[in-house]
Amino acid sequence: MGSSRLRRTLAAAAGLATLVSLAACSSGSDSAGGKTTLTVATFSDFGYKPLFAEYQKTHPDVVIKERVSQLDQHHNSLSTQLSSGSGAADVMAIEEGYLPKFREVKDKFVNLADYGGARRKTEYLPYKWAQGTSADGSFVMGYGTDVGGLAICYRKDLFARAGLPTDREAVAKLWPTWEAYFKTGEAFRGKVKDHAWFDAAGNVFSAMMNQTEYGFFDRSDSYIADSNPAVKKAFSTTAKAAADGQSANLVPFSQQWNAGIKQGRMATITCPAWLTGLIQTAAGEDGAGKWDIAAVPGGGGNWGGSFLTVPKQRKHAKEAAELAAFLTSADAEKKIFTGPTGSLPSITSALSDPAVQGTRKEYFNDAPTGQIFAASAKDLKPSFRGTDDQQVRLPFGNALQLVEQDKASPEEAWDKALSEAEKNLKH
Incomplete structure (x- = not known):
């Protein structure tokens, strides 16, 4: 999919993509029963559901809603949402091929360096980190999710x-x-x-x-x-x-x-x-x-490979940045790779982790996929x-x-x- 076309058709195939929460289609409410509601928008199954449940157990004051759509629809909608100033999720996934386009309007996004993001540089594969930051490294636009080894x-x-x-x-x-x-x-x-x-x-x-x-x-x-x-x-x-x-x-x-x-x-x-x-x-x-x-x-x-970003238009930037960091941590990326989706980590320690290195696919003649x-x-x-x-x-x-x-x-x-x-x- 060029990469775009291929990932678009992937999203259609994987899309079996369904909307997990109709309420998440709109800008969404910021609170529910006194709790902070955070919406995460992706364009295919990122394997986040178990991680959402885990996060909510340790953050009982947070409610997470998920929004899933097809690749082009997702990114086209984000363009519209940024222009209008409303409708974006608290955490937005952006596919690597689209990131240069949105980096042109990075002023619409939270600089994750303001929430300690710059300290994560050494965690990532160098080229993955470079894709999600400004040339001088002062603006961290997104945390890398996976790479398509x-x-x-x-x-x-x-x-x-x-x-x-x-x-x-x-x-x-x-x-x-x-x-x-x-x-x-x-x-x-x-x-x-x-x-x-x-x-x-x-x-x-x-x-x-x-x-x-x-x-x-x-x-x-x-x-x-x-x-x-x-x-x-x-x-x-x-x-x-x-x-x-x-x-x-x-x-x-x-x-x-x-x-x-x-x-x-x-x-x-x-x-x-x-x-x-x-x-x-x-x-x-x-x-x-x-x-x-x-x-x-x-x-x-x-x-392929994507990033999690935080649009400025939402109210809970700090909470959204913390959630994005959790979803892209070494432990989270390791769990995703060893789970059903099999997305490859972009965190170097996760790539070298015995759980990842030891992963094999029985269906593929027990190939050492890790x-x-x-x-x-x-x-x-x-x-x-x-x-x-x-x-x-x-x-x-x-x-x-x-x-x-x-x-x-x-x-x-x-x-x-x-x-x-x-x-x-x-x-």
Whole structure:
């Protein structure tokens, strides 16, 4: 999902997203029976319900309400709420791709440094902390929730049919680079012609782009996609693989995508930690033991991750900041990762915690997910995200779909992507 589109469809799939409290739809009341009411708004299940119950036990004067909506709706609503000065929750989640946009209006948010937030710098992965703060570190806009440490989920049975190794360490050695990944895909397709190599070209392209130091924008926030060789290389190699039939041509997180996973239409999927649960749900009992997880090409990787912020318009900034800090503590992030949602911590001590390092997924052949995803997150070199990053990523994903659908050649799709991206830039 570009990242935005993928996370949007994820939210629709995970969205099964329901509103936990209708009262939380509005600005909400600030007190109930003499207690302070705090509303937390997210765009998918962040795994917070047990933590809310735990917090309320130790803070009997606090009542927590949850508001869950789809990704785009959530962020679009926040834009409106900030403009109107009302309607925002006490604690608002913001996905990393949207954060640069909201950082432009950081005066609408509480500076968490005023509540001791600056002291948390050493807790976080350096690139995660940098994303949520101003350049000089004086303004702490949000506390990091998770990171999307990236791996490759693969079908062992299909690899065996193709005569490829199935052991996860041997599989990782097949693709030290993305070029090697696509070359392995060619070999796979030569032996197993009725299955694709990967699910969607846009997913692979996003994974590659998230490994670049600078992709669509440089450090000065100037648009460089049309001149950056890293963007052209990632697009061209992915588009060529799609044109050669390596893609299953599935819209990520759609019903079609879920059915494709259940039917085993692809041999590999670019796979952040939070995606393992979706694969398990889509593949069902029949998929148990068929899937495994190996390291991602190109070293560390990341796909997704969010922050908890506190809008100024609410009355209980101190209480909201304390709740946001609790929900993003090392202990809380560890509990979330070892729970059903499986979101990977962004706190370094949590990533190294034995409970996280020792986590394994029985469904994926008992894969050591804690070790695999934590290593990927730690090895990743940060990728700069421009203010309009979300807007310009989408056309590249759309253009790759045209290649998958045989509606454009890779060259034609590249020209289309550049043209549409230019239109999406702010002028």
